[in-house]
Amino acid sequence: MPKFDGNVLRSVAFACMFAGVAGGGLLPQAAIAQPAAAVRGLPDFTDLVDQVGPSVVNIRTVEKASSRASANGMDEEMLEFFRRFGVPIPNAPRQQRPQRPQDDEQPRGVGSGFILTADGFVMTNAHVVDGADEVIVTLTDKREFKAKIIGADKRTDVAVVKIEATGLPAVKVGDVGRLRVGEWVMAIGSPFGLENTVTAGIVSAKQRDTGDYLPFIQTDVAINPGNSGGPLINMRGEVVGINSQIYSRSGGFMGISFAIPMDEAIRVSEQLRASGRVTRGRIGVQIGQVTKDVAESIGLGKAQGALVTGVEAGSPADKAGVEAGDIITRFDGKSIEKVADLPRLVGNTRPGSKSTMTVFRRGASRDLGITIAEIEPDKPAAKTAEREEKPKASAAAQQMGLAVTELSDAQKKEFKIKGGVLVATATEAAARAGLREGDVILAIANTEVSGVKEFEAALTKADKSKAINVLYRRGDWAQYALIRPGR
Numbered sequence: 001m002p003k004f005d006g007n008v009l010r011s012v013a014f015a016c017m018f019a020g021v022a023g024g025g026l027l028p029q030a031a032i033a034q035p036a037a038a039v040r041g042l043p044d045f046t047d048l049v050d051q052v053g054p055s056v057v058n059i060r061t062v063e064k065a066s067s068r069a070s071a072n073g074m075d076e077e078m079l080e081f082f083r084r085f086g087v088p089i090p091n092a093p094r095q096q097r098p099q100r101p102q103d104d105e106q107p108r109g110v111g112s113g114f115i116l117t118a119d120g121f122v123m124t125n126a127h128v129v130d131g132a133d134e135v136i137v138t139l140t141d142k143r144e145f146k147a148k149i150i151g152a153d154k155r156t157d158v159a160v161v162k163i164e165a166t167g168l169p170a171v172k173v174g175d176v177g178r179l180r181v182g183e184w185v186m187a188i189g190s191p192f193g194l195e196n197t198v199t200a201g202i203v204s205a206k207q208r209d210t211g212d213y214l215p216f217i218q219t220d221v222a223i224n225p226g227n228s229g230g231p232l233i234n235m236r237g238e239v240v241g242i243n244s245q246i247y248s249r250s251g252g253f254m255g256i257s258f259a260i261p262m263d264e265a266i267r268v269s270e271q272l273r274a275s276g277r278v279t280r281g282r283i284g285v286q287i288g289q290v291t292k293d294v295a296e297s298i299g300l301g302k303a304q305g306a307l308v309t310g311v312e313a314g315s316p317a318d319k320a321g322v323e324a325g326d327i328i329t330r331f332d333g334k335s336i337e338k339v340a341d342l343p344r345l346v347g348n349t350r351p352g353s354k355s356t357m358t359v360f361r362r363g364a365s366r367d368l369g370i371t372i373a374e375i376e377p378d379k380p381a382a383k384t385a386e387r388e389e390k391p392k393a394s395a396a397a398q399q400m401g402l403a404v405t406e407l408s409d410a411q412k413k414e415f416k417i418k419g420g421v422l423v424a425t426a427t428e429a430a431a432r433a434g435l436r437e438g439d440v441i442l443a444i445a446n447t448e449v450s451g452v453k454e455f456e457a458a459l460t461k462a463d464k465s466k467a468i469n470v471l472y473r474r475g476d477w478a479q480y481a482l483i484r485p486g487r
Contacts, residue, residue: 051237054169056188058195059111061132112189112230124229126152126159151272158268174238176261187221189230216258217241223257232259281349281372284315305329306342320370330358396459399485401428419450433481443471
């Protein structure tokens with residue numbers, strides 16, 4: 001019979017006693033192994049990729065080069081001088097390709113999309129195809145098609161294009177109402193042109209207010225330039241959103257991304273396919289938030305509804321008897337919990353229809369009948385003779401990736417602003433910061449700009465070693481971007 005050292009026996013006994021104290025008694029082997037077995041496994045996305053992957057497409061846009069001016073702001077003769085004598089081209093990126101012949105096609109952008117119907121309707125973001133001369137759709141089987149833009153809606157950033165093909169693998173559309181915070185989701189797209197890239201994460205929030213007409217889905221799925229327009233997919237293989245935006249201070253993914261809810265996108269796409277445009281209702285009021293103090297002081301109780309700060313003369317609201325100071329609490333039977341709810345409900349109402357609106361005025365609620373008018377549609381981006389004379393950018397603007405032009409008097413009147421400059425092109429640092437063609441820059445480096453001359457002066461004085469803040473306007477909204485000039 002073998003002998004055991006007393007110290008060993010004491011150590012074993014101590015270990016058993018410790019296990020008994022820690023667990024409330026000695027545990028059987030099966031119980032000890034149970035916590036490891038109870039750990040929930042991570043989701044497997046392989047089947048989803050096989051199922052949905054063939055429905056995701058790469059979208060490439062091109063434009064015609066019709067100017068002798070290059071992206072560096074130099075004409076062809078000046079560039080030829082630098083090339084002939086072997087002198088480095090100022091502010092040119094490394095391994096710059098030779099200037100292309102006049103009227104040649106030049107790449108403009110890369111995005112993603114997905115097949116909506118088997119007969120060739122493809123959904124993507126409006127900003128992916130905005131201003132493009134030609135749209136090329138590439139399927140996962142490497143077939144390429146020239147696509148026709150059926151319609152694009154800038155307010156929701158939804159676009160529909162059509163390719164001539166049949167029997168395509170269409171996506172299944174999911175119920176956004178069933179989507180839960182914390183649920184696993186997956187994205188497929190072409191970040192930085194890398195086709196069929198798969199990323200995954202969870203739903204971080206729903207009904208996130210970042211725009212006029214859309215309560216976005218917030219996720220932590222990695223989204224980068226080129227993912228725009230691609231699908232957000234749940235674990236049932238259904239598309240629940242269109243990846244559209246990211247929150248970033250660096251120009252790259254920082255853990256927060258936003259997707260357009262699919263129910264909103266489908267509603268918009270149906271109008272685009274039917275008429276090529278989206279109609280929205282309007283009632284002609286300016287509104288603001290109802291604070292807790294105001295709600296309590298006027299007897300409303302809780303902070304809810306939309307405070308009417310102004311009524312447009314002759315508008316539907318004016319004709320219905322709405323007054324400044326009213327608080328709109330319900331529209332067509334639906335409660336207005338926060339100010340952003342009203343423009344969404346009104347915008348989704350068919351122009352010409354009659355609705356009922358509840359307002360709180362001087363301690364009492366009353367119902368008002370109102371006939372909905374149509375909001376002015378977005379004007380298509382002009383592709384004009386401006387192409388014949390590209391704006392020349394200064395060296396400082398080139399470093400930012402920007403070229404700007406003066407605003408016309410008509411544009412200032414349309415935007416209801418006194419000054420600013422129009423972004424003609426936004427590449428490299430400016431594009432990474434989120435700026436794009438058609439934006440209006442109001443101030444740069446904390447300096448208000450009234451025109452191109454003031455813009456160039458402010459930019460020249462700005463410290464290029466630090467991020468430069470730009471206040472710009474897109475549509476009806478103004479926001480800030482931080483541009484980090486290339487080094």
